[in-house]
Amino acid sequence: MKIVATFLLILIHCAATAGQVAIKGGVFTPLYGSAKKPVKVSSFLMDVAPVTNAEFLKFVNSHPEWSKPLVSPLFAEADYLQHWASPTEFGSTAIPDGPVVNISWFAAKSYCDARGMRLPTVNEWEYVASRPIPGADVRKVILDWYSVPTPDVLPAVKSGLKNSSGVISLHGLIWEWTLDFNSAMVTGESRADGSLDKSLFCGAGSASAADKSDYAAFLRFGFRSSLKAKYAVNNLGFRCVK
Amino acid sequence: MLKVLMVLLLQVSICFAGTGPGDLPKDSIYQVKSKWIDQFGKKVELSSLAGKPVVVSMIYLSCTFSCPMTVAHMKELEKMLPDHLKDEMQFVLVSFDGKNDTPAAMKKFAAKQSLTFPKWRFLTSKNDQDVRELASLIDFKYKKIGNGDFEHSFGLVALDAQGRVLGSTIGATMAEKDLIPLFGKK
Numbered sequence: 431m432k433i434v435a436t437f438l439l440i441l442i443h444c445a446a447t448a449g450q451v452a453i454k455g456g457v458f459t460p461l462y463g464s465a466k467k468p469v470k471v472s473s474f475l476m477d478v479a480p481v482t483n484a485e486f487l488k489f490v491n492s493h494p495e496w497s498k499p500l501v502s503p504l505f506a507e508a509d510y511l512q513h514w515a516s517p518t519e520f521g522s523t524a525i526p527d528g529p530v531v532n533i534s535w536f537a538a539k540s541y542c543d544a545r546g547m548r549l550p551t552v553n554e555w556e557y558v559a560s561r562p563i564p565g566a567d568v569r570k571v572i573l574d575w576y577s578v579p580t581p582d583v584l585p586a587v588k589s590g591l592k593n594s595s596g597v598i599s600l601h602g603l604i605w606e607w608t609l610d611f612n613s614a615m616v617t618g619e620s621r622a623d624g625s626l627d628k629s630l631f632c633g634a635g636s637a638s639a640a641d642k643s644d645y646a647a648f649l650r651f652g653f654r655s656s657l658k659a660k661y662a663v664n665n666l667g668f669r670c671v672k
Numbered sequence: 673m674l675k676v677l678m679v680l681l682l683q684v685s686i687c688f689a690g691t692g693p694g695d696l697p698k699d700s701i702y703q704v705k706s707k708w709i710d711q712f713g714k715k716v717e718l719s720s721l722a723g724k725p726v727v728v729s730m731i732y733l734s735c736t737f738s739c740p741m742t743v744a745h746m747k748e749l750e751k752m753l754p755d756h757l758k759d760e761m762q763f764v765l766v767s768f769d770g771k772n773d774t775p776a777a778m779k780k781f782a783a784k785q786s787l788t789f790p791k792w793r794f795l796t797s798k799n800d801q802d803v804r805e806l807a808s809l810i811d812f813k814y815k816k817i818g819n820g821d822f823e824h825s826f827g828l829v830a831l832d833a834q835g836r837v838l839g840s841t842i843g844a845t846m847a848e849k850d851l852i853p854l855f856g857k858k
Binding site: 467502503504505535536539542543548549551609610612613658659660 | 698699700701703800801804805808809813814815818
């Protein structure tokens, strides 16, 4: 029994350290916020790469309530996992090492929960995303990516660029869910927040942005604010942190 | 090694099967597995609200304007309810400031506002993901803006006895009184 317990401990330990990198906390100025002040980000561990189809399938097998036939329509819309040929097979439109997409926020949250982890906050994600990519211009990478359509079959998560923190494919592969993705939609006038916060898009609002030239970040904030937690989008995946 | 893993996986799936949502309909928000703390420090799950209709909203206690308004709107709604609903309605206030809104703080707030249990319930959680999950299910948005304050949605959400969303005043698309017919006639 003891041996099994030790084994399990080692297993859990390995799982916890193998796929993640330590991100040292620090201060950064988010693109958009009413305060426009630098925010503090505490140290955390981040998955090196986005969660793959194979990893998510394992989760579905052990948590059948997240399989396509069983998932509640409250937690995932009809396009959930639609790039898989069947509830348990990838078919020709998904490779095992490719990022899992068509995934709702609820499903992503549950996956991270089951691993003892959670989704990164917008600030955590943007903090790591602002790190340079050796040998490449981050903004150019992003804008180049935005200008091409999503391929029919997404490539392996580890095929992407690695930034100076050792995190792979933050840019240029997929969009990623964040814990508080929809908080940027909140406007000061609470009665008005049933609709999109237009200040995120129009010229007047951009005056409050920290870096007006970071067009890519504007797109990310705009995209996040257009999402609902049950949405499944063909180029939106996730990774976990703790 | 593989065997150990298999056993582990099996156990996990058995655990989940055992704590399944039971008879709740597929579109019930009570399917979430999050754990909450009430104003008495007791651990509760949302499914414990099942059986009676609910009016729910989210607040933070150190808020000076819109949160007392939320409570005021709930009290107004309570007065307007027909007799058969007045008795069974549960009013639930969920905090999105789990760091500061402890059971003790919630109890104090309840006493000050004369909100008595079990008709009025307070829920808090230190797990940001769980709070965000519930907020997403009822389309409530909030964001910390520093100085201990939050920007947030404003409004009440009506749930039926099985935790299905009937309607909401968030975004001012409906008035409080419009929620009453949604609960149905006796």
